[in-house]
Amino acid sequence: MKQIELDDRIIHGAISLEHKGEYVKPWRINYKEKDFYTPNQLNGQAEVPAGVRISFLSNTDKIKLEIAPSPLELEFDILIDNELFRTIVVDANKTFLEAADLPNQTKRLDIYLSQRNKVELKALWIAEDASFQPFNDTRKKWMTYGSSITQCYLAESPSQTWPAITAKELDLNLVCLGYSGECQYEPMTARMIRDTSVDFIHLNASINSYNAETYNHRTFQAVVIGFIKIIREKHKNVPIVLSSSIYGAHRETTENIVGFTLAQMRDEVEEVINIFRKNGDERIFYINGLDIFGAEHGYLLPDNLHPNAEGYKLMGQNFANAFKPYIK
Incomplete structure (x- = not known):
């Protein structure tokens, strides 16, 4: 050989x-x-x-x-x-x-x-x-940032994570920044995304911040806004989709130590998009995580947090459908 x-x-x-x-x-x-x-x-x-x-x-x-x-x-x-x-x-x-x-x-x-x-x-x-x-990959490069739900530990195999399924469906060149427990919107990660050549960006917000009780009502939106602003320093016209958390079982209505429910965090994520669009950014979009994986899919959460293999396949198809309007 x-x-x-x-x-x-x-x-x-x-x-x-x-x-x-x-x-x-x-x-x-x-x-x-x-x-x-x-x-x-x-x-x-x-x-x-x-x-x-x-x-x-x-x-x-x-x-x-x-x-x-x-x-x-x-x-x-x-x-x-x-x-x-x-x-x-x-x-x-x-x-x-x-x-x-x-x-x-x-x-x-x-x-x-x-x-x-x-x-x-x-x-x-x-x-x-x-x-x-x-293989000279000339497809559009897509970068997705998220938590363990984007890293997909429980997926059936490495190519059957939801990002890999979505990339296949939309013919995209995938860069997966799913970090288990670590989607905390740190400036170093924002700088890295800013400095990487990319055609389409997806950011997921809230589940790690809820579980770790990282940010409160005073700080959460400010951190997400700052993160996106850093990315926009170079990626001024790249489409950015910000999605909120998928269904989180009891977290939907249970306040964590800093006083957030997951439902409240979802509202604040959507408001971040409204702020950007109000101020002239027409290339930023919102996806409600419940439209990707809602309460009706709770039976696919074996630990009431992470989807199982079937759940990740469902997410891959649903994200592909949700992203289509923004990839041009």
Whole structure:
């Protein structure tokens, strides 16, 4: 087999790549500034490669991907021409995955990395006599920022998260900034979005701030407004969709320590959009999270917070339908 270099020509969906000796580590922040993403690189979530994939064109009938040993089980998806071919589970401390029965015609191959645990890549191999070409993704780049509900730990597999499903439906180049527990609207994340070339931005607000009781009625809107203002410093005409939380069970009517219910936070998120539009921003839009996943879908929340695999598939389809008017 012949080795293919692992670099940004074929690794898509990462913000940066760290070269660590023989390994390449995808990050969903700029790793050179990682110390500024407190605490601990967003509590380790920036290292988890949700939405990151290796993409190339080849007629190879086999592939092998070497990885660093992990103390945790890792899951990968192989897609052929944007359709799921196989999910491969790599046991803890194992160092490779492979598939030896691929169709031998020229095709686009995507290897989606785990959305649950960090992955360090060592080497990619294809058949010795196979053709190879990096996938030049010219589709519109979409960046989505959110919580664990955007990282999608409980999705059936890495390519079946709601952002991946939405990206497939709308033919978008996905960059997923779903950080479990860490969607707190920090200025460093706003700066990163501002400084990244992108065609369409989606931001989700409220569930992490509700659960962590981060902001109160005095501070919540101000933080969200400031976050968007930072993004608008460079992305002046890029469509931004701000969505509120999906259905949150008891949180809808139960006040947290700072006096917020999730329903109240949803109202404040919508008011943020009204403020921007009143002041001349006609490229910012609101989606009510209940229109994506409402009370009628509560049976798909096994822990009364996170959707299960079926719930994420539903969200993927509903977000695709909701985003269509804003992607032009």
